[in-house]
Amino acid sequence: MxxxxxxxxxxxxxxxxxxxxxxxxxxxxxxxxxRTWEKKMPVNFMTHPEVSAVVSRLRRDVQDACCxxxxxxxxxxxxxxxxxxxxxxxxxxxxxYAVWDFSKAGEVTRIAFVGNPGKERSRWTAHGTPTFKxxxxxxxxxxxxxxxxxxxxxxxxxxxxxxxxxxx
Amino acid sequence: xxxxITDYNRQMARxxxxxxxxxxxxxxxxxxVITTTMAMFVERQKRMQAASETILAYQAIAxxxxxxxxxxxxxxxxxxxxxxxxTEILGPLTPYAATVAVGPPENYVRPVTIxxxxxxxxxxxxxxxxxxxxxxxxxx
Numbered sequence: 001m002x003x004x005x006x007x008x009x010x011x012x013x014x015x016x017x018x019x020x021x022x023x024x025x026x027x028x029x030x031x032x033x034x035r036t037w038e039k040k041m042p043v044n045f046m047t048h049p050e051v052s053a054v055v056s057r058l059r060r061d062v063q064d065a066c067c068x069x070x071x072x073x074x075x076x077x078x079x080x081x082x083x084x085x086x087x088x089x090x091x092x093x094x095x096x097y098a099v100w101d102f103s104k105a106g107e108v109t110r111i112a113f114v115g116n117p118g119k120e121r122s123r124w125t126a127h128g129t130p131t132f133k134x135x136x137x138x139x140x141x142x143x144x145x146x147x148x149x150x151x152x153x154x155x156x157x158x159x160x161x162x163x164x165x166x167x168x
Numbered sequence: 169x170x171x172x173i174t175d176y177n178r179q180m181a182r183x184x185x186x187x188x189x190x191x192x193x194x195x196x197x198x199x200x201v202i203t204t205t206m207a208m209f210v211e212r213q214k215r216m217q218a219a220s221e222t223i224l225a226y227q228a229i230a231x232x233x234x235x236x237x238x239x240x241x242x243x244x245x246x247x248x249x250x251x252x253x254x255t256e257i258l259g260p261l262t263p264y265a266a267t268v269a270v271g272p273p274e275n276y277v278r279p280v281t282i283x284x285x286x287x288x289x290x291x292x293x294x295x296x297x298x299x300x301x302x303x304x305x306x307x308x
Contacts, residue, residue: 044219141240156259164238
């Protein structure tokens, strides 16, 4: 009768470890390029529908800006790195003041005012957005452009767009 | 003697487990499945990477277009081949080359081509805008 021993022999364990090692080495080699790239690249915010909606709408507002272009304040909002106020002309020839509020983390709100004093006409909020920063960008022969930046959690610049008012 | 052999055969028939051939075939099938899955995963990552790089390049190109549209038509020739807009957004694509080429005028129209190249020239994104001489002075 054959004596039945429990367990594995040393050779069996060595062979299994070698096979696992080869498998893990293949995975590491295949994903090496991916891991290097992940460290280098910022988060791709533009594929997020809310973020691309914010950028598109902001572009339209700045391009439609006219007259005073960027008022210093509107109601309780003051022009600054987390607030953009743009004066635009509506189709019925009235002025609209669009206030873009970037002060709340993860949220962007656009509030539109008409008239003097400004009466709120509409309000739109986008959620799940990065923190935007507004800068001015000087352009030769024309009104100041708006530079919109967003930085991801790794501190990398993910969005950097310049918008200019169009001539009317 | 024959009793011993019959006993042995019965013992063999009742043994639990898999034969070597079965194990080898199972390992082969598993290897094919894993290899295919890994290949799909790697390809997906490469395409996502390419898409992210393209988005960065197009952001820089869009910024340059905004500025190039403002240059008076008569000054296009001397506007230079380097980007006038900031190119910090192209940092992850380093080394890259961002250039602008102003084409020759044809019936008061000049093409302006904005190009970004990276990965040693393997990836290229470009947009050509058309500037028209409307005969006016400053836009503003």
